[in-house]
Amino acid sequence: xxxxxxxxxxxxxxxxxxxxxxxxxxxxxxxxxxxxxxxxxxxxxxxxxxxxxxxxxxxxxxxxxxxxxxxxxxxxxxxxxxxxxxxxxxxxxxxxxxxxxxxxxxxxxxxxxxxxxxxxxxxxxxxxxxxxxxxxxxxxxxxxxxxxxxxxxxxxxxxxxxxxxxxxxxxxxxxxxxxxxxxxxxxxxxxxxxxxxxxxxxxxxxxxxxxxxxxxxxxxxxxxxxxxxxxxxxxxxxxxxxxxxxxxxxxxxxxxxxxxxxxxxxxxxxxxxxxxxxxxxxxxxxxxxxxxxxxxxxxxxxxxxxxxxxxxxxxxxxxxxxxxxxxxxxxxxxxxxxxxxxxxxxxxxxxxxxxxxxxxxxxxxxxxxxxxxxxxxxxxxxxxxxxxxxxxxxxxxxxxxxxxxxxxxxxxxxxxxxxxxxxxxxxxxxxxxxxxxxxxxxxxxxxxxxxxxxxxxxxxxxxxxxxxxxxxxxxxxxxxxxxxxxxxxxxxxxxxxxxxxxxxxxxxxxxxxxxxxxxxxxxxxxxxxxxxxxxxxxxxxxxxxxxxxxxxxxxxxxxxxxxxxxxxxxxxxxxxxxxxxxxxxxxxxxxxxxxxxxxxxxxxxxxxxxxxxxxxxxxxxxxxxxxxxxxxxxxxxxxxxxxxxxxxxxxxxxxxxxxxxxxxxxxxxxxxxxxxxxxxxxxxxxxxxxxxxxxxxxxxxxxxxxxxxxxxxxxxxxxxxxxxxxxxxxxxxxxxxxxxxxxxxxxxxxxxxxxxxxxxxxxxxxxxxxxxxxxxxxxxxxxxxxxxxxxxxxxxxxxxxxxxxxxxxx
RNA sequence: GGUCCGUUAGUCCAAUGGCAGAACAGCUCGUUUACACCGAGCAAACACAAGUUCGAUUCUUGUACGGACCACCA
Numbered sequence: 001x002x003x004x005x006x007x008x009x010x011x012x013x014x015x016x017x018x019x020x021x022x023x024x025x026x027x028x029x030x031x032x033x034x035x036x037x038x039x040x041x042x043x044x045x046x047x048x049x050x051x052x053x054x055x056x057x058x059x060x061x062x063x064x065x066x067x068x069x070x071x072x073x074x075x076x077x078x079x080x081x082x083x084x085x086x087x088x089x090x091x092x093x094x095x096x097x098x099x100x101x102x103x104x105x106x107x108x109x110x111x112x113x114x115x116x117x118x119x120x121x122x123x124x125x126x127x128x129x130x131x132x133x134x135x136x137x138x139x140x141x142x143x144x145x146x147x148x149x150x151x152x153x154x155x156x157x158x159x160x161x162x163x164x165x166x167x168x169x170x171x172x173x174x175x176x177x178x179x180x181x182x183x184x185x186x187x188x189x190x191x192x193x194x195x196x197x198x199x200x201x202x203x204x205x206x207x208x209x210x211x212x213x214x215x216x217x218x219x220x221x222x223x224x225x226x227x228x229x230x231x232x233x234x235x236x237x238x239x240x241x242x243x244x245x246x247x248x249x250x251x252x253x254x255x256x257x258x259x260x261x262x263x264x265x266x267x268x269x270x271x272x273x274x275x276x277x278x279x280x281x282x283x284x285x286x287x288x289x290x291x292x293x294x295x296x297x298x299x300x301x302x303x304x305x306x307x308x309x310x311x312x313x314x315x316x317x318x319x320x321x322x323x324x325x326x327x328x329x330x331x332x333x334x335x336x337x338x339x340x341x342x343x344x345x346x347x348x349x350x351x352x353x354x355x356x357x358x359x360x361x362x363x364x365x366x367x368x369x370x371x372x373x374x375x376x377x378x379x380x381x382x383x384x385x386x387x388x389x390x391x392x393x394x395x396x397x398x399x400x401x402x403x404x405x406x407x408x409x410x411x412x413x414x415x416x417x418x419x420x421x422x423x424x425x426x427x428x429x430x431x432x433x434x435x436x437x438x439x440x441x442x443x444x445x446x447x448x449x450x451x452x453x454x455x456x457x458x459x460x461x462x463x464x465x466x467x468x469x470x471x472x473x474x475x476x477x478x479x480x481x482x483x484x485x486x487x488x489x490x491x492x493x494x495x496x497x498x499x500x501x502x503x504x505x506x507x508x509x510x511x512x513x514x515x516x517x518x519x520x521x522x523x524x525x526x527x528x529x530x531x532x533x534x535x536x537x538x539x540x541x542x543x544x545x546x547x548x549x550x551x552x553x554x555x556x557x558x559x560x561x562x563x564x565x566x567x568x569x570x571x572x573x574x575x576x577x578x579x580x581x582x583x584x585x586x587x588x589x590x591x592x593x594x595x596x597x598x599x600x601x602x603x604x605x606x607x608x609x610x611x612x613x614x615x616x617x618x619x620x621x622x623x624x625x626x627x628x629x630x631x632x633x634x635x636x637x638x639x640x641x642x643x644x645x646x647x648x649x650x651x652x653x654x655x656x657x658x659x660x661x662x663x664x665x666x667x668x669x670x671x672x673x674x675x676x677x678x679x680x681x682x683x684x685x686x687x688x689x690x691x692x693x694x695x696x697x698x699x700x701x702x703x704x705x706x707x708x709x710x711x712x713x714x715x716x717x718x719x720x721x722x723x724x725x726x727x728x729x730x731x732x733x734x735x736x737x738x739x740x741x742x743x744x745x746x747x748x749x750x751x752x753x754x755x756x757x758x759x760x761x762x763x764x765x766x767x768x769x770x771x772x773x774x775x776x777x778x779x780x781x782x783x784x785x786x787x788x789x790x791x792x793x794x795x796x797x798x799x800x801x802x803x804x805x806x807x808x809x810x
Numbered sequence: 811g812g813u814c815c816g817u818u819a820g821u822c823c824a825a826u827g828g829c830a831g832a833a834c835a836g837c838u839c840g841u842u843u844a845c846a847c848c849g850a851g852c853a854a855a856c857a858c859a860a861g862u863u864c865g866a867u868u869c870u871u872g873u874a875c876g877g878a879c880c881a882c883c884a
Binding site: 009219220221222223234266268271275276278342391392395398529532558596597598599602603606608610613614616617619620623624625626627629630673676681684685688696770773774776777778782783784785 | 835
């Protein structure tokens with residue numbers, strides 16, 4: 001669109017521009033180019049819901065980075081990924097189609113998921129296009145930079161291939177362990193998928209007996225239904241009250257089981273009565289305790305969330321019912337001393353919000369404990385923006401205490417590419433080919449392996465040694481003739497897919513030459529809340545594949561919150577919909593607001609619609625300043641510059657230098673602030689006013705050279721503003737620049753001479769102008785009229801002529 | 811419980827060891843050949859306490875409040 005056709009900047013003006021950008025593939029990645037590669041491992045948004053404001057803003061930032069790096073001469077790889085695996089998709093499908101995988105079957109359920117995904121994926125890409133995000137491509141395909149989907153056969157095949165290799169390296173094992181169990185979703189969860197919520201609960205003071213003395217002891221517990229699984233009673237060694245109980249035996253109430261009493265520093269004398277019953281599966285620290293003490297855990301909760309026969313009379317009851325019942329039983333027998341209401345930090349599933357139970361099940365694990373130090377070393381080599389955000393990662397690595405459970409008992413995810421025989425043999429799928437073992441049989445040439453850690457029972461629980469994985473033949477071998485191969489039904493944790501995103505976009509295993517050239521990935525931008533999942537797992541997987549750090553830079557962003565600073569959530573009803581913002585204010589206003597509102601890497605960004613709409617004004621200011629400038633032609637040759645012009649040229653040059661430095665460090669906030677100020681306060685309000693007489697030069701008061709100097713400077717400054725703002729607001733700057741014959745989309749970042757100059761002169765000029773304007777106002781003189789008796793200060797003598805004309809000084 | 815961050819005008823965000831500066835909102839006045847999505851101007855703030863200092867909003871410590879992350883309670 002031509003500049004003069006645009007009255008005001010608006011979403012309507014944008015629509016034709018973004019449409020063109022989206023379809024033109026103009027930012028296509030050229031894998032053959034000799035330019036240095038800058039790659040961005042974007043966080044694939046879940047497509048179970050429309051793009052939310054947090055994603056919208058963070059993608060604006062990524063686009064700032066991408067556009068700046070292009071200007072700096074990089075070949076930028078900026079792919080759009082769509083995350084389509086996992087529980088959120090399944091839950092959305094369950095809700096939307098009122099379907100259940102357990103009731104309606106796996107095939108039907110997967111179809112429902114696919115249907116849901118088809119409806120939402122195009123919408124996601126469309127929103128990003130409207131924001132002006134310059135993805136390498138908006139099309140799917142096999143080229144570098146193409147839109148990718150985490151549930152595509154190609155992507156899933158790489159997840160499977162890397163798994164198979166890890167299996168062969170002996171880094172995968174199956175173990176029956178106590179897992180976090182989500183009884184609603186019927187699946188095991190990793191620690192990182194658990195949240196803690198304050199839930200009111202009762203602290204029950206239960207009476208136990210000491211066998212040897214007949215003495216009564218009081219033990220407080222929130223989980224009385226687990227008394228049947230108690231393995232030991234402990235108290236703190238420093239706790240004088242219980243010292244004489246050491247080594248004695250307690251008799252559990254109701255169940256009448258004998259349980260050893262010992263001292264252990266895990267017990268906190270301050271809590272409850274200071275004496276604790278250690279149950280298997282009360283929580284994960286209990287598990288560690290059982291291992292250390294060589295106790296065999298008793299599992300009383302089954303995977304449907306009900307108590308089993310170990311729980312005696314509680315058999316068949318759900319955990320909560322069982323708790324109520326045993327409390328009643330205890331009350332009846334006068335074994336409950338008292339109850340206190342407390343707020344209990346309870347582990348709940350992040351996905352389904354149900355309370356986590358700890359249940360023993362066989363699951364696949366990826367070894368990670370032995371790599372903790374290596375991961376730390378690797379992360380030391382990565383630049384974190386901001387630096388402090390690395391601490392979150394360090395803390396998490398320190399706290400990782402078990403290997404990564406990678407199998408899930410769900411459906412819409414990457415299948416684990418294995419088959420089993422009843423003899424404990426395992427068939428590995430062919431690497432590189434997507435496979436779904438739950439509905440196919442293995443080919444004859446598939447390898448048969450034996451893994452030492454497979455299908456364990458509770459009694460092997462403490463054994464830590466692993467037999468290595470070993471190849472023992474192929475499916476077609478005579479010795480396996482009578483085997484019935486059963487396809488694995490479990491799927492991977494979705495982080496198994498997500499944690500190789502940087503490998504996938506760099507064509508790992510697909511294009512070795514390119515991968516070698518492009519690895520490691522230049523930037524991982526992501527939210528702080530997924531440091532312990534996405535970032536950590538990616539570092540781990542990247543290390544296991546390449547032994548190297550997989551990123552050069554990591555940029556961590558805070559959250560987008562509502563205008564009052566609260567997290568947005570459906571229940572609070574404070575959700576701000578970016579689609580609505582786009583419709584009302586357009587992508588450019590959102591982008592400029594994102595940059596100027598705050599430093600997203602340091603603080604949460606408060607989102608106020610009012611303030612977004614206010615930035616439309618800045619866009620129009622820019623438009624008008626440009627219109628004014630373009631009333632005059634830029635002199636073909638740079639004229640000798642007047643002192644005033646030179647001053648402002650120096651100012652914009654110094655601003656250019658500042659922006660370059662800041663952009664280099666992913667800081668767009670400070671530059672945006674400075675540019676906005678320069679545009680409104682300095683360039684428009686003062687410089688333009690001071691040179692108006694000189695550029696118009698209707699009374700021929702100035703020489704041609706003097707007038708040309710102003711014209712040239714006007715254009716020079718405007719161009720620099722356009723270049724500097726382009727990464728932030730590309731549509732409006734490119735539209736204006738085009739009018740001047742400049743193609744910003746392929747422009748280089750301006751190089752400027754680093755010049756010393758008297759910055760304070762600008763300040764003085766502006767003060768002088770303000771003084772005169774104020775004086776005229778105070779004495780009721782129109783700004784255009786002449787004023788007498790004003791003296792121009794000595795240090796402003798260089799600008800006398802302009803000032804005289806500007807203010808009509810006599 | 812631990813760690814980190816924050817507390818500045820009605821709102822929001824800056825800067826600074828010595829007059830605290832924008833933006834949005836408010837008020838007053840004005841429209842000069844880019845712009846009424848305009849211009850000029852007005853009013854309005856350093857959470858509290860102690861310390862260091864000639865001098866503290868700024869540095870230190872503590873208190874209060876808010877936020878985030880981590881851990882975790884039987």
